Amino acid sequence: MADQKSSATKSDIFSKAFNFTKADEVKEMGLYPYFKPLEATDGTIVEIEGKKVIMAGSNNYLGLTNDPRTIKAAQDALTKYGTGCTGSRYLNGTLDSHLELEEKLAEFMGKEGCVLFSTGYQTNEGSIQTIAGRNDIIFSDKDNHACIVVGTLVSNAKTMRYQHNDMGQLRKLLERADPDAGKIIVTDGVFSMSGTLANVPELVKLAKEFNARLYLDDAHAVGVVGEGGRGSASVFGLTDEVDLISGTFSKSFASLGGFLVGDKPVIEYIRHNSPAHIFSASMPPANVATVLKALEILQEETWRLERLEEIANYMRKELRGLGFNVWSSQSPIIPVVIGEMMDCFKFWKDLFEEGVYANAVVPPAVPKGQSLLRTSYMASHTDEHLDQILEAFRKVGLKHGVIDRNGHSAAE
Numbered sequence: 001m002a003d004q005k006s007s008a009t010k011s012d013i014f015s016k017a018f019n020f021t022k023a024d025e026v027k028e029m030g031l032y033p034y035f036k037p038l039e040a041t042d043g044t045i046v047e048i049e050g051k052k053v054i055m056a057g058s059n060n061y062l063g064l065t066n067d068p069r070t071i072k073a074a075q076d077a078l079t080k081y082g083t084g085c086t087g088s089r090y091l092n093g094t095l096d097s098h099l100e101l102e103e104k105l106a107e108f109m110g111k112e113g114c115v116l117f118s119t120g121y122q123t124n125e126g127s128i129q130t131i132a133g134r135n136d137i138i139f140s141d142k143d144n145h146a147c148i149v150v151g152t153l154v155s156n157a158k159t160m161r162y163q164h165n166d167m168g169q170l171r172k173l174l175e176r177a178d179p180d181a182g183k184i185i186v187t188d189g190v191f192s193m194s195g196t197l198a199n200v201p202e203l204v205k206l207a208k209e210f211n212a213r214l215y216l217d218d219a220h221a222v223g224v225v226g227e228g229g230r231g232s233a234s235v236f237g238l239t240d241e242v243d244l245i246s247g248t249f250s251k252s253f254a255s256l257g258g259f260l261v262g263d264k265p266v267i268e269y270i271r272h273n274s275p276a277h278i279f280s281a282s283m284p285p286a287n288v289a290t291v292l293k294a295l296e297i298l299q300e301e302t303w304r305l306e307r308l309e310e311i312a313n314y315m316r317k318e319l320r321g322l323g324f325n326v327w328s329s330q331s332p333i334i335p336v337v338i339g340e341m342m343d344c345f346k347f348w349k350d351l352f353e354e355g356v357y358a359n360a361v362v363p364p365a366v367p368k369g370q371s372l373l374r375t376s377y378m379a380s381h382t383d384e385h386l387d388q389i390l391e392a393f394r395k396v397g398l399k400h401g402v403i404d405r406n407g408h409s410a411a412e
């Protein structure tokens with residue numbers, strides 16, 4: 001391997017890989033925070049490198065990944081249907097439980113139709129690519145998730161990107177666009193790094209004014225915010241005004257897969273034309289059964305969403321009170337801005353030593369100099385967990401000079 005590295009020429013397509021040293025350099029410094037294997041987990045407490053730490057970086061918002069009822073549902077489905085579907089929904093890979101889930105999700109979300117995909121990523125990539133064609137224009141928020149960005153890149157449509165949540169710039173782009181082109185505005189409903197909500201009321205207004213369709217990626221919103229967990233449009237009572245809403249099962253629904261809801265003809269068009277749907281195997285039976293059970297629990301145990309909101313409000317207030325910059329989070333995703341990338345890795349390591357796991361997020365996922373620890377919370381976190389997380393942040397924040405003892409950010 002070393003020989004290949006030294007002899008790699010620029011024209012060798014692998015040269016970029018042989019010359020990729022960044023990860024090894026950070027590993028050698030003992031600061032590498034990625035791909036850490038969990039050796040055990042009960043959802044809130046995980047074991048990493050033999051050490052038990054509080055998980056403050058999971059998307060398991062409702063705390064259902066280790067719930068005995070979701071586990072039992074998955075086990076029963078394994079026994080009934082086997083381990084996989086070995087084919088796409090289009091051909092041999094549709095189970096009666098896929099249809100049941102589509103029906104229940106459409107009803108839950110208050111839309112006519114629903115189509116499942118095998119991941120949340122595929123849902124957005126595969127739907128955007130299919131619905132936006134050669135003469136169309138996609139208007140996309142600059143902070144949208146990578147799967148939306150890839151969806152715009154593989155579509156034949158023109159893409160116009162606007163600054164994060166900048167409705168003034170979006171208006172200007174819509175004004176400049178060909179009035180005869182098909183138009184769709186695509187945005188995260190809750191942004192995955194900042195935890196901020198999209199400005200759904202203004203988006204609905206602009207979409208109406210300029211004859212555009214509106215698509216919300218509610219991966220971090222369905223089962224998290226809105227009436228009964230119905231997502232970001234529901235926060236504003238605007239579900240009926242939004243054309244397409246996608247969600248994922250890898251977060252609140254404690255499984256893997258994704259869905260898109262909307263008017264029936266649009267959903268049926270995507271079902272029959274999306275490569276990500278047609279040419280990829282369907283969700284395995286245990287995953288479907290888990291989501292069906294999670295959806296039932298979400299609707300029965302309303303305390304979970306209430307607790308999640310209470311925790312998010314508490315942690316935002318307390319972290320701010322300590323002096324941390326948490327941007328304008330409006331959800332259980334609360335970023336803690338550290339600054340330069342290496343400082344963020346050092347902070348991550350000390351936080352881990354203090355018994356807390358959070359996710360280190362560095363450029364290009366965030367702007368340069370704004371590397372952060374993305375914390376996120378679950379309904380199953382106890383008050384003790386939360387106070388331990390806060391104490392760890394306080395201690396490490398003071399040690400690294402990110403905050404001072406008066407509750408101020410060192411950057412102020």
Ligand SMILES: Cc1ncc(COP(=O)(O)O)c(C=O)c1O
Pocket residue numbers: 119120121122124145147188190191192217219220248249250251256257258
């Ligand atoms: C906003 C957003 N959309 C889509 C996805 C993709 O979902 P999945 O991980 O279920 O494929 C994610 C995942 O992190 C996300 O944050």
